[in-house]
Amino acid sequence: MHKRMISVMCLLLVIASLFLVTAVCAIVENIEIPKSIDPLDRDRPENIAALKTHIAYVGESQEARMNGVIAYINNISGSEGIDKLQQIRDDYLSAAASIPLMQTSDNINALRDDMCVQTKLFAEETKVQILFFNGTPEGMRETADASMNVFDISFNSVTDPLWLSRENARVKVFARESEERNFTLRSLSEKGIDITRARQISDQIDTKRSDLEAALRNKQDEAMFQANTGIKNLKQQFRNTIGDYRANLEIQMSSAAIMARNE
Numbered sequence: 001m002h003k004r005m006i007s008v009m010c011l012l013l014v015i016a017s018l019f020l021v022t023a024v025c026a027i028v029e030n031i032e033i034p035k036s037i038d039p040l041d042r043d044r045p046e047n048i049a050a051l052k053t054h055i056a057y058v059g060e061s062q063e064a065r066m067n068g069v070i071a072y073i074n075n076i077s078g079s080e081g082i083d084k085l086q087q088i089r090d091d092y093l094s095a096a097a098s099i100p101l102m103q104t105s106d107n108i109n110a111l112r113d114d115m116c117v118q119t120k121l122f123a124e125e126t127k128v129q130i131l132f133f134n135g136t137p138e139g140m141r142e143t144a145d146a147s148m149n150v151f152d153i154s155f156n157s158v159t160d161p162l163w164l165s166r167e168n169a170r171v172k173v174f175a176r177e178s179e180e181r182n183f184t185l186r187s188l189s190e191k192g193i194d195i196t197r198a199r200q201i202s203d204q205i206d207t208k209r210s211d212l213e214a215a216l217r218n219k220q221d222e223a224m225f226q227a228n229t230g231i232k233n234l235k236q237q238f239r240n241t242i243g244d245y246r247a248n249l250e251i252q253m254s255s256a257a258i259m260a261r262n263e
Helices: 002-027 043-076 083-101 106-130 135-157 168-188 197-206 209-218 221-262
Strands: none
Touching: 043 083, 043 106, 043 135, 083 106, 083 168, 083 221, 106 135, 106 221, 168 197, 168 209, 168 221, 197 209, 197 221, 209 221
């Protein structure tokens, strides 16, 4: 009987996920960016400039959608379900913010492909969190639409709204991520966790800012790719370390609760 109940529950989850796929992908959609197949045409400066502007708009509108989804998951989970969503959003913006420096359509499209990968990961993680915290596609859509409305108003009212089209966008995203890491470290330290290892990794990431600035200053596509790769590897180490901290903290809290009940 117990196994049968588990099977029924799994079936219901599968059915529910099928209904959620369409709704989530509609919120965080994969917007097609046109490519030229003419090698003599696609790298012309005017075409590269137009492609960058188009991707900057897509990137900022997608950020607004992601922020809306994150706000919804934050609300239904009590802030417990947003860490991975925020990480995927940050990786998406890291790719998008690197595009202004690129000079060829091949390099731009390589980063665009990474943006598409992150978009799909975000949609998949959103489905997981909605199911886990008993959310609804309708509720998520309402919050995401509100975020998009704010973006539309801002875009139409600002003279030069596309910050993702500027060459210093990657450094801006990097600085934002540094602030987020410091906030995370402070929060864990206040809970009595020894954050030494995570702090060391975070400091290593911060030293990579000079690599980004050099790539920006010298307008070197390959240098930007190399800097991004190094930063991405270190960010994953940081995230794994933070994950270990939180898992250990949860174990300690559970053990303390058990001991308290047994006293």
